[in-house]
Amino acid sequence: MAAPTDSLSTSDPSLVPQASVADQTYRLILTPHRGGSTVRVHLTNRARPIPIDIGHVTLGKQSAGAAVQADSLREVTFGGNRGVTIPAGGDVVSDAIELAFDAFEPLAVGVHVPGVGVLPTQHFNANATSYYSLPFTGDQVDDPSGSALSLRTSSVPLVAGLDVTxxxxxxxxxxxxxxxxxxxxxxxxxxxxxxxxxxxxxxxxxxxxxxxxxxxxxxxxxxxxxxxxxxxxxxxxxxxxxxxxxxxxxxxxxxxxxxxxxxxxxxxxxxxxxxxxxxxxxxxxxxxxxxxxxxxxxxxxxxxxxxxxxxxxxxxxxxxxxxxxxxxxxxxxxxxxxxxxxxxxxxxxxxxxxxxxxxxxxxxxxxxxxxxxxxxxxxxxxxxxxxxxxxx
CATH class of the missing domain: 3.40.50.1110 (SGNH hydrolase)
Structure with a gap:
């Protein structure tokens, strides 16, 4: 869980400036307290005053840094659709995803925001490092290497948590x-x-x-x-x-x-x-x-x-x-x-x-x-x- 705090993403708790603008990919790291094989992803726009478009989401197991294990990458859908629009002040929950993982095994949620992504809702103090790309670099969620995700943050935008069956x-x-x-x-x-x-x-x-x-x-x-x-x-x-x-x-x-x-x-x-x-x-x-x-x-x-x-x-x-x-x-x-x-x-x-x-x-x-x-x-x-x- 990463309780939504705000959408004032100017810097993270390490005082690293944040640069959410548009057409960017995020790889957001969460460490679940429970292992399992069926999971849902919660995305949030709770603190943003306008809707946000989500173009493409994946889930996988982190290997190191921004990289994920290629064979673990799974497509995440919302009502059967690859993309979803989260209304202002709202949240969405994904369809069930089949992926086996252990408790305390870091998972990576890849999120592509194709349009304007300024002021994403975040959990300010994540105490974990997540990764994202420079603005206007497109959809990178399927790339297991994460080589385009050159920016990092110890806040976690967009993702509010995981449900495990x-x-x-x-x-x-x-x-x-x-x-x-x-x-x-x-x-x-x-x-x-x-x-x-x-x-x-x-x-x-x-x-x-x-x-x-x-x-x-x-x-x-x-x-x-x-x-x-x-x-x-x-x-x-x-x-x-x-x-x-x-x-x-x-x-x-x-x-x-x-x-x-x-x-x-x-x-x-x-x-x-x-x-x-x-x-x-x-x-x-x-x-x-x-x-x-x-x-x-x-x-x-x-x-x-x-x-x-x-x-x-x-x-x-x-x-x-x-x-x-x-x-x-x-x-x-x-x-x-x-x-x-x-x-x-x-x-x-x-x-x-x-x-x-x-x-x-x-x-x-x-x-x-x-x-x-x-x-x-x-x-x-x-x-x-x-x-x-x-x-x-």
């Missing part, structure tokens, strides 16, 4: 959150650009959680619905931070195939981005999320907010300072009985000697986002017994 007892766990669910790791104390050493490594906490679930033999697939900068009470401070969690809960959680459980792990951006939300606003938004999810018959696992002491973003630069509100919100999360369970990420990652900060072994350079070890610790803090099997 699974047995009836398999459920989906949606990890709804912000940049900490998205797996962002900063390169420096300022918080930007991203640390490129974690890109393409699948070291987000939902990745580690999936590995734990697989090792335990539990029938669940984890969908990452994290959006960097996302808030529960308000839309993103900038467009890349996406619509607020209450507004996107239907599309990004409730409507997902096979969903049974939702982990809600966000709120620090509500407190930390000036002018910060207050305690009552954050709690009201949590209650709204819980009500919507319960009404859809889903289990809700509400997570505490990680500490940000020593950080600039969502920390020292916050006006007003958020730490007292975070402590009060976390106390409410631990005490309330409206969610099905509570996941205490704060207790798992805070420094025992300075509880308002991340433990040094878990903190990334900006002291706001965990490092890979911190994301592993988050996954390890989740009691897998909270997830119950679906009835087949």
């Amino acid at each position: 699974a047995p009836g007892n398999v459920g989906s766990i949606v990890a709804l959150g912000d940049s900490i669910t998205d797996g962002y790791v900063a390169a420096n104390y300022l918080g930007t650009p991203q640390d490129v050493s974690v890109v393409d490594r699948n070291v987000r906490y939902p990745d580690f959680l999936q590995r734990r679930i697989d090792a335990a033999g539990k029938p669940f697939t984890v969908l990452n619905a994290g959006i960097s900068g996302n808030r529960v009470t308000r839309d993103g401070f900038i467009p890349q931070f996406g619509p607020n969690a209450v507004a996107r809960i239907q599309a990004d959680a409730i409507d997902k195939a096979g969903v049974t459980d939702v982990i809600v792990a966000e709120g620090i951006n509500d407190l930390g981005i000036p002018i910060g939300a207050d305690y009552d606003q954050v709690v009201a938004a949590y209650n709204a999320l819980i009500d919507r999810l319960h009404a859809a018959g889903l289990r809700v696992h509400l997570a505490t907010i990680l500490p940000t002491g020593g950080a600039l973003l969502d920390g020292a630069l916050t006006l007003p300072y958020a730490e007292p509100v975070r402590q009060r919100v976390n106390a409410w999360i631990r005490d309330q009985r409206r969610s099905d369970t509570v996941i205490d990420f704060d207790a798992a990652l805070r420094d025992p000697a300075a509880p308002d900060t991340l433990a040094p072994s878990y903190a990334g350079p900006d002291k706001l986002h965990p490092n890979a070890a911190g994301y592993q610790a988050m996954a390890d803090a989740i009691d897998l017994r909270i997830f119950e099997s679906r009835c087949s």
